[in-house]
Amino acid sequence: MPNWNEVILEIQQEQQKNPHVNPLDTVRRKYLKSVSKITGRNTIAYYSGWLQKPQVAGTAVNDKDKSGFMLAINKLDRAKGLDLILHTPGGDIAATESLVDYLYSMYDKDIRVIVPQISMSAGTMIALSAKEIVMGKHSNLGPIDPQMGGLACQAVLDEFKQAKEDIKQNPQSASLWQVIISKYHPTFLGACKQAIEWSEKMVFDWLENNMCKGDKNKVQKIIDTFANHKIQKSHSRHISKKECIDVGLTIINLEDNQDLQDAVLTTHHAFMHTFLNTYCVKIIENHNGVAYIEQAVQPQNSK
Template structure:
């Protein structure tokens, strides 16, 4: 029986799920010689939410990191990717604080998540885990696509013009919509990701690679540089991987020349990480779409609320956006004891929902309530 089903059968409350998550994080830390542990995880299934690595995640990430005081850290990472610049900031923050950084991938860490993994001393995965290509993504005319694909597309047009000595009229609208500056920006984005990965591999992943396992001969600085450049180039090879969402598993990464630790080889560690992954998925079954946490504290981001609830003693005020009409409904959340309802606000009904004032849609707030109770450690009065 799988862990997910085991926990479902127990019919655990959100608070119990949270406590069990913390228990498994502490287990992982103990098994890993009491290293600090921090989680940055997003729910892939909530694509309508800002699940990518974003600038606004830096403050909560740094907040959680400030609760830790060790010399080595494990980052549990689950992300579809996002901003390469923010990924760089996360890495610099971790590296400024810790002598040793490992990244644990229970599921997927794609794109900018892969960039972060390449800055670690050690990468831990299992046979189902995956990293991904690191080709930069650009948004143009409302569409997101690979910077590499854009540049190769324009190279194809250029070659066709050189060969046929005329321009296909179908290309004119495309060429009119892209400036030389945007092409240069696409190239810069590609170079940025590739250079980061190459430099980080040399500085961290390969810092203790001193002897060739096959020959026993010393590894030179030039050999480290060449290997790092080959791996960075391979990870940026959109022409090979075809899709930005391609899953690169342990075998794929080892074929590139990366050493990956399969945590399935350690039964206790595999059990703890697998249980944490199941509990994380159950936490995402609510309105929560992003979890940033340590073994003692946590910060959630959830759907519907436009901003963190504002507190007035044991009363919280929040703006809940209707998913249908986007109207913001102002609600009052009473904690532990009932309070008079402030003018202009409404309370949550006993079935854990509100009715949108504008379109009368029923908005389920069970996940939001669980989030509030987990963070405040108080009961929401319905």
């Protein structure tokens, strides 16, 4: 299968051969189709262009995505299960919960997630809802501790707890802590606590009912690792395939099937080229070429 540079060359050749057809779509769909042919399963790619367009709105998981999945799933033979290729920075927890519920209703938990490069935050939550995750040596998941306003909810609660303990031991520190914790409204603290409880219970239930099949001890170990801000230190931390295996996730090595690895990585390159060369910010596309494509607002030329 072609590498990064060879995919560029193939796109250029396709443009010369068929100037009236978008070569990016042609090449991308060709290799996405090849993934399905190898696995014998339905394949949907859920791709975000956040790496290429970090400041553009629409790259995160949101409620509009369900419409894209409805389009992509329509007319597929659902008895074949679903391989979901994920590349996303994450996004809204409520939208994530709704999306997984919808995928479960369509595929009865026969869902496998493939991570060619990165699936972070809410993207990791989606991966943890699957029966197994296919990862390569280059693949990463991320922490699932919820964030509010760019702040880790657990870090906010920990800071507030530390303030109370310090003031109790040393009342003179109250004035110092007042400056720090005054930025936290009581309602915000409650919202942080609820977000942590919600996200952890949601992922716990998915793991217990699918990947871990009732093994609550294994589920709790996974939650304690992925949702613990004290362990992960940063919401942007990249968790390797080895760490995922060590904590108890059901991980399939992408390298074990050379044909599948080639097809997945070439498909990944094709999606990256699409984001680099168009205004696309998100693509939800099935192996038959049916796609929901969201584009950024194009800049207006100044006069």
